[in-house]
Amino acid sequence: MDRNELIRKIVDEKGVEAIPVLMELLRKEDDETAQICLDALAQIGEEGRKALINELKHIEKEQVRNDITVLYIVDKLGEIRETRAVPTLYSLLQLYDNEDAQVVIYEALAKLGEGERIVDVLTLLLEEAQTLEFIDQLIMALSHTKSIKGLKALVKLYSKAGLDKGTKAFVLEGIQIMLMDRPEFKDILGTLQKGDEILEKLYFWRRENEKK
Structure with a gap:
């Protein structure tokens, strides 16, 4: 089963019920699995997008520094033009010590109209x-x-x-x-x-x- 077929299967068969498992796998598995989870969450629709935004808000609230998984989420939200994430993205910038990581956030902000x-x-x-x-x-x-x-x-x-x-x-x-x-x-x-x-x-x- 190729990647696109797997994502369609998750979305069609599980829908919003898959969100908790996808969010857990997003943090625990390898890069390829994380990307599949992100694509599935985005394709699930509103509830999937909310789950991604809420994860960023949780990191912001807890002030977790240099979280790599967050950068995957940020990149995906920029790709799908999820403008509701903009205020949180600005707050997340201060949580990263590395300029490379900050530029991931800046690029997402640019895609979201903050250029x-x-x-x-x-x-x-x-x-x-x-x-x-x-x-x-x-x-x-x-x-x-x-x-x-x-x-x-x-x-x-x-x-x-x-x-x-x-x-x-x-x-x-x-x-x-x-x-x-x-x-x-x-x-x-x-x-x-x-x-x-x-x-x-x-x-x-x-x-x-x-x-x-």
Whole structure:
């Protein structure tokens, strides 16, 4: 039984009755099982989403620090655009000592419409980032901000001397995501340093994908 079939089986046969077990497995099992639980909870609907939000509120109330499972939940709530989680996400930021974990929360907030409020923090983190992995994480978070400041930060990174090809390609992917959300940014991009080059690369990138 593949993953999607398993999720459908859980949702169709158990529905809301499966929520307590899914929440327990979410904490106790491996990453793959956790993702299956999250997908099932999201597909169950309102009660499943409430269970995820309530788990975050419990962590906030108990002030549990650096909880990894919470980051899985945060990522899923951002993915399904569950805006009711926004106030709790801001509170959770203070419970994480690691900037990588904080960026998971910032990215979810960006997906939930908070891009303009958090773009300055993400831009500052990008300017100070040292590792390629952290830079890639920040690129994705910025790509969801739907912010001109976010666009300019990505273009500035793309224009940085000595930037490796892999990171440049990831920046292009981030800018493409942003342009899909905000097509009007295309005109602004054309006025920025290397903007025309980026637009040209994105054009050929789309053409190549259309041929596949």
